[in-house]
Amino acid sequence: MYRSHTCGELRASHANKEVTLSGWVQGVRDKGFMVYIDVRDRYGITQLYFDEEQTEASILKNAQKLGREFVIQVSGKVQERASKNPNISTGDIEVLVSKLTILNEAKLPPFTIEDDTDGGEDLRMKYRYLDIRRNPVKDSLIFRHKVTQEVRNYLSKEGFIEVETPYLIKSTPEGARDFVVPSRMNEGQFYALPQSPQTFKQLLMVGGMDKYFQIVKCFRDEDLRADRQPEFTQIDCEMAFIEQEDILNAFEGLTRHLLKEIKGVDIEKFPRMQYDDAMRLYGNDKPDIRFGMEFGELNEVTQHKEFNVFNKAELVVGIAVPGGNSYTRKEIDKLIDWVKRPQVGALGMVYCRCNDDGSFKSSVDKFYDQEDLAKWAKITRAKAGDLICVLSGGTNKVRAQLSALRMELAERLGLRNPDEFAPLWVMDFPLLEWDEETERFHAMHHPFTSPKPGQLELLKTDPGAVKANAYDLVLNGNEIGGGSIRIHDKATQSLMFDYLGFTPEEAKAQFGFLMDAFQYGAPPHGGLAFGLDRLVAILGGQETIRDFIAFPKNNSGRDVMIDAPAPIDDEQLEELSLKLNLKS
């Protein structure tokens, strides 16, 4: 038996009890005649006490030689401390050690195992097993476990069945790039790792498993942006014999349950917003509605004067920054620089101060009089003391730019309170989106999403205007889930593949099994998938997912701890009927 108690367990009520603890040496305070050692495990820290009078000399000597992160086992008697430490749960007691065993020695760790470590990101990733000893990472992983348990128990109670779908599936060129897995037993052929279990969960619906979920790893071989991982986890869900309203209710229920159980937050009913309104009011399909700063479209009140920048713009749009009139000229110039950074890409910014006396002072006073500016203020809901920021240009671009500015300002103004939770359904996404690069329409969600009733015909005349039975669940400005009602008949699915540029042969080769399945009695169905990594991070009050993943990869898709990926043996390649074809 290595321990009778954990290092987070002992209280004053244990005084005089003989106990055995095991753990890591957090620190040694050696006063010569007495030694204090903090021993740490997953559950907490306990103070160990040794002194000349009460401790055997050899034990005291060994204690003095212990280094940080040594693994030790100690036995001794619990005693109340003279000076208690109210900051830790075991702060009332210490253990007077009568036996000390070194279970394993430790080299000096490359960074301190403290909440605020001196280790940089790279070092922490290389020694992730040490990083996990730190409370912020350890607690995040335990928090993740707690969330997934709640999800599973809630969905199970609601009659959902977790079904494991395969990881070795088939590559499809639609969507993001697949990771592929060469098959040794089927020469020249490859499996693909799933980007999601989409087609399998639909087949489960055809199979009658009418409430499915799975917490499952998914894979995308994308050029990694910050905070993206090549492997990520989804809470994947699907239901049959449902309408959109049933899906929204089911997963609003799950999210409400999590907010309540995990965060103690009660939210009655999640608001809903049309995709078009989200874009118009926030320039963004995942608006953070914890604060206002809604967009005001200013074309009508700006395009009647001689200011050509606005006159030739597709959209002129502004937001009111609360209290922004207090910004100095220099601060505003910095803000203008900020929107002109390549990451945002605006060409400039017009602003208008709303003075306390009700007058306005804009950077374009040459063109606009007080009456004009009053209209700007009215439309952007600016009050005295605010600053109106106005951008102009092509609609999509300028919306994205102003959205970035809105989020940045909200961050600076402390309006993005991590303890506040503002969920939002964004509804009726477009079915298709135009891809500038390939100059054709792509499925915005995926090719299995059904168009709104009666809109299928629009595909021919105005494909960009077709709305889908598709919805996203947004939490605090992050998309935490998305889904749709699916197509469930072969004819519509074929038509969709056709519009997406599949030849009938391609459609059959890649998705023939699904269209076949639709012929054997497919029920109406739909679903939703949550991004677990992000959901957990946001519930944990953070926006970066990395500390909620035990062993994340870096931005080049590398695991720097195990040093993967790595070259493989020639025999392995030979067995797989492959040869390297290096460009460099």
Add this chain to the structure above:
Amino acid sequence: MYRSHTCGELRASHANKEVTLSGWVQGVRDKGFMVYIDVRDRYGITQLYFDEEQTEASILKNAQKLGREFVIQVSGKVQERASKNPNISTGDIEVLVSKLTILNEAKLPPFTIEDDTDGGEDLRMKYRYLDIRRNPVKDSLIFRHKVTQEVRNYLSKEGFIEVETPYLIKSTPEGARDFVVPSRMNEGQFYALPQSPQTFKQLLMVGGMDKYFQIVKCFRDEDLRADRQPEFTQIDCEMAFIEQEDILNAFEGLTRHLLKEIKGVDIEKFPRMQYDDAMRLYGNDKPDIRFGMEFGELNEVTQHKEFNVFNKAELVVGIAVPGGNSYTRKEIDKLIDWVKRPQVGALGMVYCRCNDDGSFKSSVDKFYDQEDLAKWAKITRAKAGDLICVLSGGTNKVRAQLSALRMELAERLGLRNPDEFAPLWVMDFPLLEWDEETERFHAMHHPFTSPKPGQLELLKTDPGAVKANAYDLVLNGNEIGGGSIRIHDKATQSLMFDYLGFTPEEAKAQFGFLMDAFQYGAPPHGGLAFGLDRLVAILGGQETIRDFIAFPKNNSGRDVMIDAPAPIDDEQLEELSLKLNLKS
């Protein structure tokens, strides 16, 4: 709203209620003036009733045209049946239909959706989504969900944390063959899919996460035997600051909980058996102890006569077949043919009838007298009426042969009762096993398993005799779990790699991260992994795993439903810096 109730829900108490059901047409009985339709969903079957007098003509006509597996929605009034069906839960009622909607038509399915289907294995796999509609498959998947929920809730309650480990890891030549995943972003390099999260769970122990579990997919690119899958699921567990006894207790607790909760079976304490005894008494490291038929070693009582077959054999060993004296000569000859099949590989079989009068009659009476045969009976515990079957040859081979015979006979004798559960710990496995092919020792479990205390030295002189802190959990003759206490110091781990034939460079390249980790304060640790597919199958009273997996692969590793693996585009290969190197 597609339904007010499921098809398994309505009872006599619902009589006169207006309900809406959705589901699949199981069958139509058309009597002309009245029509009965069974509608089926995941929850059951409900009888629908239409007749000339009460049903609108157009509806009756539509009902008559419905085909099997059409997806329909009906509304109507619940009424008590005249003739009740006690075999189904809804057998007291039927629904008098007033509205019928065809939600989707269905082609005639290629096999019947019945418990006893007319579909063969291949057809069922190709149309797995139809197969899943059948109760035996559907119920197995739901059963699997129930088992995994119990596992997760039990382990969570015991303080275990489920941590997701990565799927894109590094290939190691030790053990079975890896599936590899070419990395596009790291040219010429490959990830591997994990055969198990072994090293990661050990790193979690180094990281202080002292009770870990994960239900996780694992991958092995092996030539598939029947009932093996290239991807399979483990309940992977690890604990730190534990001794072997702690592990055995923890997972005996889990297994006992499952037997109790899932099967209603109470088992107080699991028996334990030494590996050496299991081999001696059952010829097998996973003995089925639901029945006796233990081996009797007969060298001493057979090698004193002129029978050379026995005299030159390393081992002469027999079992008593209960009641086997009733076998005719023909039946015994068939048994001899059975053991001579190449799958078993015995050269022959000696037998001895135990007559009711206490006399014996053997196939080798020329050599052995009644006194000799009485000794055989004593050693094999044969009683009057039994048949003693004796095999001889090299110890390992003959044990495997007799074990196969023992299992076959037990099956024929109905001694393998699926409702009886006989768990067993098999303890103290050898550390190494000799590989005939490569003519060297391999790690029997894996290279991270620790030898028994004080046996490390034996590695030099008698490596095959070294026992490990390794244990298997056996249930009804199947290994359902296995594990070990791990090495947790760099020196021993290096030594082990050395004995296994790794150069220091190879050891460092492949497992350097683990040995590094051991230098930063690794706690004593160990664990166990259950094979979930098999565990679920056995708890479900079956020995084949395929129906407990939603979308299994066939023996060539193919998914015949989606037709994977498949060729990929040349551009994909090009992007991955690969070329095909086909042999054929």
